[in-house]
Amino acid sequence: MSLAKVATKFFNRHEAIGLEDMCLRILSLCNSKSLEEGLCVHSPLVKLDLHCNLFLSNNLLSLYAKCYGPEHARHFFDEMPHRDVVSWTGLLSAYSRNGRHGEALEVFDSMVTSGESPNEFTFSSVLRSCLAAGEFDEGTCVHAYVMKLGLESNTFLLSSLIDFYAKCGCSEEAHKIFRDMDSGDTISWTTMISSLLQAQKWSLALQHYIDMICSQVPPNEFTFVKLLAASCYLDPSYGKVLHAHLIMLGIRLSLILKTALVDMYSSCQRMEDAIKVLHQTPEYDVTLWTSVVAGFTYNLKVKEAIAALYKMNIFGFEPNSFTYSNILKACSTVSLLELGKQIHSRVIMTGLEADVCVGNALVDMYMKCSRHVEDGLRAFRGITSPNVISWTSLIAGFAQHGFEQDSFRSFLHMRAVGAQPNLFTLSAILRACSTNKSHSQTLKLHGYMIKAKALSDIVVGNALVDAYAALGLVDDSWRVLSMMRHRDTITYTSLATRMNRLGCHESALGVINHMYKDDVKMDGFSMASFLSASAALATMETGKQLHCYSIKSGFGSCTSVSNGLIDLYWKCGFANDAYRAFEEFSEPDIVSWNGLISGLASNGYISNALSAFDDMRLAGLKPDPVTFLSVLSACSRGGLVDLGLDYFHLMSSEYDITPQIDHYVCLVDLLGRAGRLEDAMEVILTMPFKPDPLIYKTLLGACKLHRNIPLGEDMARRGLQLDPSDPAFYLLLANLYDDSGRSDLGRKTRQLMKDRGVRKNLGQSWTEHRNHVHIFNAGDRSHPQINEIHDKIISLATELKKRGYPYTDTKGSSYHSEKLAVACGLLNTPPKAAIRVSKNMRICSECHDFIMLVTRFVDREIIVRDGNRIHAFKKGECSCRGC
Template sequence: MSLSKVTKFFNRNEDSCLKILYLCNSQSLKEGVCIHSPIIKLGLQDNLFLNNNLLSLYAKCFGARQARYFFDEMPYRDVVSWTGILSAYVRNGDHDEALELFDSMVVSGHNPNQFTLSSVLRSCSALGQFDYGTRAHAYVIKFGFELNPLLCSALIDFYAKCDCSEESYSIFGDMDNGDTISWTTIISSLTQAQKWSLALKHYIDMINARVPPNEFTFVKLFAASCFLGMNYGKLLHAHLIMLGIRLSLILKTALIDMYSKFQMMDDAIKVSNQTPEYDVQLWTSVISGFTHVLKINEAIAALHEMKTFGFVPNNFTYSSILKACSTALSLELGKQIHSLVIMTGFEEDVCVGNALVDMYTKCSTLMEDALIVFRGITSPNVICWTSLIAGFAEHGFEQDSFECFVQMQAAGVRPNSFTLSATLRACSTVKSYTQTLKLHGYIMKTKSDCDIVVGNALVDAYAALGMVDDAWHVIRMMSHRDTITYTSLATRINQMGHHEMAQDVITHMNNDDIKMDGFSLASFLSASAALATLETGRQLHCYAFKSGLNSCISVLNALIDMYWKCGCASDAYRAFGEISDPDVVSWNGLISGLASNGYTSSAISAFEDMRLAGSKPDSVTLLFVLFACSRGGLVDMGLEYFQSMKEKYDVAPRLDHYVCLVDLLGRAGRLEDAMEVILNMPFKPHPLIYKTLLVACKLHKNLPLGEDMARKGIELDPSDQAFYLLLAKLYDDSGQSDLAMKTRRLMRERGLRTNPSQSWMELRNKVHTFIAGDRSHPQINEIQDKIESLITKFKHRGLHEDMEGSSYHSEKLALAFGLLNTPSNAPIRISKNKPICSECHDFIMLATKLVDREIIVRDGNRIHAFKKGECSCGGCY
């Protein structure tokens, strides 16, 4: 055969092999690799063009590892060969090996092209390899690719993922004519940097530049609209329709996610039904949407429908359902989903494992279930450890939380901001100063203090320890603060009883230009309620209207409490009436307010209304009902409520309920029955219950039982001065002044001092405090003159003959101040830290016969509304 015929033969066969490879490459047909053997037999194994096509086919059909075997055996390689194998590793997610290959390519003397560098930049983006990425950028400039749209898009994405937004914008700005990909990339980088408004602005610029957006552009924009607001999402959806972009699966999934985030599941379902295409991701988005709005039945129905259509749920599907079980506290459903997880083999999956641990810690009363799941996870990640730490803390095993935190670090898992926050919450619960300092040291060492979540948790931990100055120091060191920062601080300060200090937090919020939300507003209203500062409370109510927070149930509940504690019954009723669906806290606020203000029958009636409305009473509700019966002298009704607590309302009586029962019987003079209750309690007596019966003994002048109660109470708590004082007063009332003096002397010998009786009232946003015998108030002379004037008028009218003008108790001082400084027709509101004494009660009652004013006194026990010589307590104080 002549040389020309041989050449034609090989050329013809080379062409045939090439056509077969092209066809198989275009359709990713595995059968195409069968051409490898004929190529060798025909002696074409040195043909670089054929080998590059064969390499591409191996990579597409068998992955990077098999392609690498072929690549290593290639006798000749060019930039196409290196780029082909490198891109195979990138597609497979083996970014480290891809970068190693690029280094080998450069060493071998081959110069990269734009496709090589694009793959390298993708790997740098995935790994966050900033230094390596800048080297790749240098190659882009060196080989003159700086204006290549493909590489510009890759560089924009790389710098965005390395948190270098300015570099991304600079590269985009230098492009002469950005295409759809580059515009979409810059929009994507902005959404990733959480610059939602700027992302939307770039979309508008993109439209103005007449660059057509694609489905991926809208996917990123819908993600941004979740943070910008529903109106933006709807406008983008309308624009999508107007541009005629086909509703692909990825676009449909993004739309469903957006509508689900705004709890608009009807619209989400409409979108899902617009095209027949479904996949696992879309079904998971639908299920996740239903769980987000707590429509558990609909989520389960969607899961069944998904399986009916032949789609197998993945780990994210099961995680979404389990998240719903955690939110709804549905342990039974969670266990059923757990069974499905085991059947489908996802029990070792980290994502599902995290959701299971979270579900069991929140739904189960036992931590064992969560621990079993945790131990079954092959490599628990930071989320799983955090769920376990938070679970221990929530179940009261704070020491286990701390140990778990140490074990997590020993396992090589670095805590994130949520881990540190959960561990700090455990410190707050047990008020552990040592653990808080240790964690603060770790946070400083790892530079985690710049995270606002960690900063807020630190503020709460120090405030829980009563270390308010340290909490303020943390706040000042934080780079930025939010509503949670100040709400947690104000709440803790309220719990310490420093309510004026809590209200001062408002000024700091305003200085930081931070708006109050429903929780912070409720906290500040709680401070106003505790102080009975009506003016401040009304100002906060006005803010609620202006800010639109007046419909928030936590705010309305706080308003109910505030108005009741300020003695404003009509305002409290109005706030309750504004709640469309009152919860148990709303009803408790109403019942408590009515009982405290002396409206006993109305309190009982409100309780029955609550039951008829279908709201289940809790232990607090029944405590307030018993309190109402006690204050109203409804002994039989109170006993009936107490006896039916467990069987009728499924509420086991606690110590507070027994104290209220003893108070109910004691006030009615049934002291022996009250003693019987104490003897038959299912737990050890507490000093409070002895103190309660001692008060009843003083009321009914039962000295023997009173002495017994005082002795038992002092044995349990010898530092409680109330036992000594009550016993001394009982001796005084029984005519045994010598024993009263001995009791008071014993108290002094033991180093116990009585807390001074304080009264205060608000005037023009300032709280004026009065203490018996204190002459520090600037108007003290006028105040004392006013008291003397009232006593003189009492005597002239024959209202009282034995009024002691020298006895200037704190409530008398506050009353005189109110009469001097408030308008003649305005009610006077006084708060007191201790129960009002009989002398002051009579004094104020007589004062209302002379002055046509309503005087409201809130003491340590209840609210007294004095008017025209009468009091709402009916003498039961």
């Protein structure tokens, strides 16, 4: 029999004098369980003239609000003959619970106007509505009203005020209220701790917990839930201590507390402990199992996550949208497209495909894992109501696949449908600008961000700095950077990385000083950028200082830093140090091996480079296209034609790597150096790419080496058709004529170059000593020691002739930049110290022979890194062996 029938039967049998108590019991029972059957007492209350009983009416008002919402509650409220603070508070709470906060505040205003004084529960509901509606000023007025009524010592109300100020970002005000409390209870302490955690003051929140214990205020399960959520941002041991405390205090392991412990251990990568906590009590729910699945996916243990999903089903819990979205995130992270498709099938079977949370995870998974952008677009279209995350995933996915224009169109469409971009959306669209190098789009977005006041966010600021730097507008990047309120390591790292790509290596190193002044510490990624700049400049002193700093800062285990050190030492000619940096790896990755192979090859250790390639394969690493570029280069420099051809064919036959244009350039160089010029030409004619100037230039260099004028002229003609302003074609052809005894044609070629207004690229060399870089241009006289440097070159040339060495000083070669740099090094470095010189293009043959002969009687090692390779001169020999 239903509750309504029981109540009606009872009313028919009893007098009105006993009904008040019975009605109250019925209403109390129904209120506790939100049972609408309790509303059956409304009619008897009116008939028996009990509707004037305010206590009964307030209970009935509460039941209307719970069962039918604020509209029905308001209708009943308006019919009440009498109202008190409980009536007003009940109606106000009904609006607040249903998210109708504006109407809740209107009820409060009507209450005050009616002369009814609010109590602590009224104020608490009003403060919640002020917070939700973003009415901060209204909330401060409520605070003033609280003080006017003398309720500022009410602990419950003060806890609500602390929560209000903390969630509005006013942690100082929240803290002041808490300090002024005479004595806090568990709720106020927990609220204060929660406010500190929201302000990301993790250590201070833990200190408050310690003070709470010292004040003998007992924490409850919600105190621990808050603290456990924060412990992942601190040392993992704090979470274990908190777990020990709650056991010691005898706090019952409720479902919400068990879930918080599972989350804590998952974030600390201690899934074994998380599983132990999971099975400590027989209580489970979907949220708890989802936390377990999320923990495994966070730790990239996808198999275990799937097993947890299976166990969840065995225990009788159906996965929800959050469960599936977590599994899909794992698929995105480790690129498991097939698994993602299987999860997608289950999502369709459970009818969650249109759910925005699952839909967002599907868009992200397909965009990151599938080669077809249409898969992600299809998932996006399946979402019933896309939110800002949906649009952001779509925009970022288009940019990732190289469809930058689609990213821009999606961004415009997003705004057209009324979805407001968030900080991550703006960062994603700026990354598209960086990739597409779209100046106009970057300027438009910059304007939009100024209007939206989004530049105050460091993530957006960093993305804009990177976008301008990608366009080569470094000054604009600095301007944005200087206007940012805060800067972090990412700000400076992205700028230094872009400067390296632009070839502005000195400016990249200059970023270090700006970081120091801004009190921003380097991390592994910024250190790798600065090491790359030092390697490009061959500034060994700076590189050594960076190496020392990396050791002191604990970056020794950082892979990107170690790879940067390998690159630095190889490019500076420090073979032993480069080897040592490589050997410090416990598990070198493909970048490490590529650095070793490339370094060995460029330093002339051909057989060692090829042995390293075999060692890499034995270690179980699969070569990538960069590996084969280094291997082919080693074979070319070592004259190992047949072996180089074998490696070239091995790329596609064994490793399924399609050779790119760079690999064909290496192949042409390999054949050309060996004198197989016709075979090299055949490669150019049959390769699946249109030839570029570099490949013609490479074969022209081989024609110069083997003095093949007809083919050389053909290569120069073809190359100049593609790039008429490249001086290298004129100079290589002129030198080919000179070497072949046709100096007349050489002079005509140089004159033709001059007539066409083509200028020779400026030869520049530099050397470093005493932490100062000395830069020389060909024919430069700006150096303060230039007279001494010229005298040194003349004395060395005189000594060569005196000793009878085969050396001819061609006109003007004494003023070549590499000679100037070597002479500067001889004058300014200690006796027997190695001299290191870098040049922006290939060293000329006359300067090469000059330096090599000088080392026969000058007991120095002279290392010259040119635009092609490293030449280590010692005792009259060069590591290039004339190749």
